[in-house]
Amino acid sequence: MENQPRTRPSFWRDVRVIRLVLQVVAVAALATALYILWFNLTNNLRRQGIRTDFSFLDQPFGVRIAGSDFRPGSSVRDAFWNGIRNTAALAVVGLPILTVLGVVVGIGRLSRNWLVARAASLYVEGLRNLPPLLLIVFAFQAVILRLPPARSPITPFGWLVVSNLEIHVPGLTLQPGGGQFLATVAAAVLAAAVVWWWRTRRQDRTGQPHHRWLWGLGIVAGTALVAYLLGEDPVTVSRPQLEGRVISGGFSGLGAYFAVLGALVLYTSSHVAEIVRGSIQAVPRGQTEAAEALALSGFQRLRFVVLPQAARIALPPIINQYLNYVKNTSLAIAVGFAEVTLIAFQAIGNGQPAPQVILLLMAAYLTFSLVISALVNVYNRRLRLVTR
């Protein structure tokens, strides 16, 4: 024992020391880099008499924003919120549409019908190899601007008012007493959710078909119908009306909004379609064959066997596409839709300090991205629990 040499290595070869030193070095390097940047920033801003804080947020924005009742006297902060709302309007409407479109085209690519498969692959290969910015500019210049001019809109079916400035669609207006109606419907939705849960549990226990869609929709639609008939027109459909130059009623969106929405939905759905196709092909063939052996119909095979398994494979890359979609909405600056990047552009152009404005802009997108991935992660976890 006493003959044995010391086994402890010298301290500079101790792995714990090395790890510690390496990390200290990394932190020091990062801190130095950040300090140099910060030093330059404050120095430069002070030298040029530009303020370094965020007090500019309370200054007036100075100009109006299209498609809103934003006043020039409102603050830069409000303008930013306005921009974020517009970005959200692109995301909330676009994401569901592009998902459905992507799934349909992705399945279409695998169609046994030669023409359908050709059309789907033309769609995918044509769109996903183009720059999204170019698609947006093209959609605006060659599609939206071809619509009738703002001075003479057309009214297709009498329910729409369409010009290249704005597109108006019918909307719902709440009449006095509508609150009661809404509360009733909300209660029905709650009840439907409980029934849904019950039917699902019941199927798990007894194996009888749950028909939860039928039950749920039935409850909501039935309650809504009864409540509507009992109340005195609690909700009316408002049709866009053209009075001189002013169009009132219904919902409206700017032409630029539809250009961005259309171009990005097409572009992103082509990527989603490719993911869907890959995921479906990744489902083992044996699964389909087994389903065939159980005499499931084509639709049933797809709905109950193939798609649920493909969805698990497809989900992570599709989340990525959702995030790309939200980030790509920033390209709306090319056609003048006032989402948050354009607001930032305008703010810089009208004399607000660029570093702070851009930092705020980045923070806004980062929050967007994190919220979307968090939401989908929740869904993802649920999906993994259900499928054993």
Add this chain to the structure above:
Amino acid sequence: MRKPFLLTLAVLAMLLAGCTETADETTTTAAGTGTTGATETTASGGGSATGSLLSEIQSRGSLVCGVNESVPGFGFRGADGTLSGFDIDFCKAVAAAVLGDPEAVEYVPLTAQQRFTALQSAEIDVLIRNTTWTASRDGGEGATFLHTTFYDGQGMMVRTDSGFTTVEDLADTAICVLSGTTTELNLATRFADIPYEPLTFEDNEVLQAAFVAGQCDGWTSDKSQLAGVRSAFPEAEGGPEAVVILDETFSKEPLGPAVRDGDSGWAQVVDWVVNATILAEELGIDSSNVDSFADTEDSSIRRLLGLEIEGDSGPTVFDAGLGLDPAWAANVIRAVGNYGEIFARNVGPDTPLGLARGLNDLWTNGGLMYAPPFR
């Protein structure tokens, strides 16, 4: 497996070598701008012409000019990739005065948002990009505005068949405007009590397409730009007669070159280049006859062109002390002509823009173009 790695290393090393190469380039210019930084203090104190940005440009051998590249008549890129226009000619004039060569200009195309950052950060020597002289830009943006080269005003263009005759008629319509400009702010001010929808564009070309397609009923911009657009309004849409520029001018837009604060020597040089073009027109000197004044008796012409003047102590050449070659004004006129020529060539009645001189005529003809005496 070892070789590809070594290869990667080799590539990286090469790349780094490439980077250092470019870094060297940057540091050369950086060292140059460093001198500017140093002289900023001395120049603002003494105001002497030597040791300013001027000498840096002369040793560098080229002028860096911040310009526009998409406004017809003032600065736009032609099919051959070169820039031309009213503002571009003034860049050439400054280069001709400082370096004797109108082509020794490096043009930096700038967007409306970029221009002051570019000027502040010493990326450009002079900004000649249809920029309006305002108090806050003089003060807050760190720019010094010089002799106005073009007196403009904001106007509104509408379709002739719309029947609009006043700005008030445009209530409840959409109006196209370029973002990041004084135009946008003037519009908000003028329309404070009129309901309207502002369509803000980053790019002149997209804005124009939107107006032609009738997305907006009004297009507001500087009247000179509107005139350019009107003159080139496509025949398919009815030609220039299809649109009309409303009479009202709702802002003053004096457009001129700007330089960085704190270097009065350089500012004076640019200022006097503009003055020289105006003086030349006043004195009847143009690019075709500039070389025929060798025997003229007119001493103001002799002074301006740097010709010898007989004095008590023999012939002398007038030197204004700007730090330029005595023949600088002659070089300017030889290169781009006098103010009237520059105007006529780029925006005058014989060009697509077809602008009349108006406010931009010589003071002797009732305009605002007036240059201090050169003596």
Add this chain to the structure above:
Amino acid sequence: MATLTAAPVRPPLVAWVRRHLLSGPLNTLLTLVFGAVFVAAGMAVVRFLANSDFTILRVNLALFMVGGFRRDELWRIAVAAWLLSLMGGLVGGLVAAAAAARARQTGVVVTGATGRGRWSVLRRFWPFGLFLVICLSLTETIQPTLVTVLGIGLAVGGYWLARRWPASWRRFLYLALPILGLAAYGVMASSGLGWSRWGGFHLNLFLTGAGLLLAFPFGILLALGRRSSLPVVKGIAVGYIEVIRGVPLITLLLMGVFALGFFLPSNLRPSDVTRVLVAITLFEAAYIAEVVRGGLQAVPSGQTEAAQALGLSPWKITRLIVLPQALRATIPAMVGQFISLFKDTTLVAAVGLGDVLAASSFANSQPAFNAQGLARITLPFVALAFWAGSYTMSREAKRLERRLGVGER
């Protein structure tokens, strides 16, 4: 065995149509609808081609291709293009030679490894060829055609050379590639004005290539950092990657163009192209890091363990065992990243650089073409340039994946 080798009987046309177009009422309906769509779309394209006046492209072709590059210095672009064609040919030849060698070693013949038919190259690169032919048909002099023909000749020559070069000499070819690339860059940049006046499609290509090359080392470092067992190093890498991937490229470009100057010492004033390149490099590094991480995860942990058992240091394990295997596995994803960056370079138009999309805008504001809605001609032309590049590259990436045997170990 006999049943397997029996040649499949190709059904006659009628049977094929029955099977693929008219099997059942729904299918027949789909066939009719999509047939009508195809016919309508085809007619629209023909009508567009027949009724359009392409003067705007003819006049502005140089603007679209090289932007404001000095016209008296265009020979530099031609020489650089030749050098790059030669390089492309050499790379193609090297890949083909490597695949052939691999096939000989393993006895596995990967489909498409032996160039089936002399004209397969036409089938593979037709979008590229189509774009070239369209461009050349818009030129007025013979020079561009000669330059192109010589370029193609050099590419073919390079391929031939690299295929037949003895394997032991191949390392010299590897050395030749970066030299050729740098020479091409040098020829273009030495016109006395650096890259500050570059524009047009040329700028898009340059930003793609330079951005990816510059981001590559950063990306590898970030990926290694993300897998590091040191919490601080890992935290920095993860934070950087997630922040950059959470924001759009345009915000970084804005930062580069409007605010980079504020973060640098006041005597360092890079040009716009440099600023944009910095932004693209920072952005791309995060994405390359994720691609490389995917490759690193694909390396079985047994490899590292075996190397540890051999007593290799961590640095040597990474350098000699892990990275070489990981990088090979990332080639297809890297091409995907290349395509995505290629398309993203159009964003520089939004911050005021004169790339090919901006050239479309310039052309449409020239007095002769002002406000005539000619974007419907210029934009499809620009679109074709990007589509030809992206589509060809994505197909080549798939082919490369098969030939290098990525994923099959």
